[in-house]
Amino acid sequence: VLHLTVQIVKRTEPGFVVLPRRWVVERTFAWISKHRRCVRDYETKPGHHEAMIHIAMIMTMSRRLARTGNWWPKFPDAH
Numbered sequence: 001v002l003h004l005t006v007q008i009v010k011r012t013e014p015g016f017v018v019l020p021r022r023w024v025v026e027r028t029f030a031w032i033s034k035h036r037r038c039v040r041d042y043e044t045k046p047g048h049h050e051a052m053i054h055i056a057m058i059m060t061m062s063r064r065l066a067r068t069g070n071w072w073p074k075f076p077d078a079h
Contacts, residue, residue: 035052035056035059037052038052038056
């Protein structure tokens with residue numbers, strides 16, 4: 001349905017090696033893990049769990065936008 005391609009990356013060197021863009025996935029998982037309902041398996045249906053992930057990301061992004069304070073678009077004064 002989603003037409004996704006998954007690529008398995010084989011290790012070329014022993015030990016820890018930083019792979020490109022892997023940090024984006026790890027950071028996102030860390031943000032989702034801050035929300036209690038996403039850490040444990042409380043949801044019985046996959047759709048419910050997906051909804052909780054959406055809610056967690058909406059909460060995370062709205063807090064980040066509110067914290068910066070300069071995200072609101074500038075409109076000309078209508079005097």
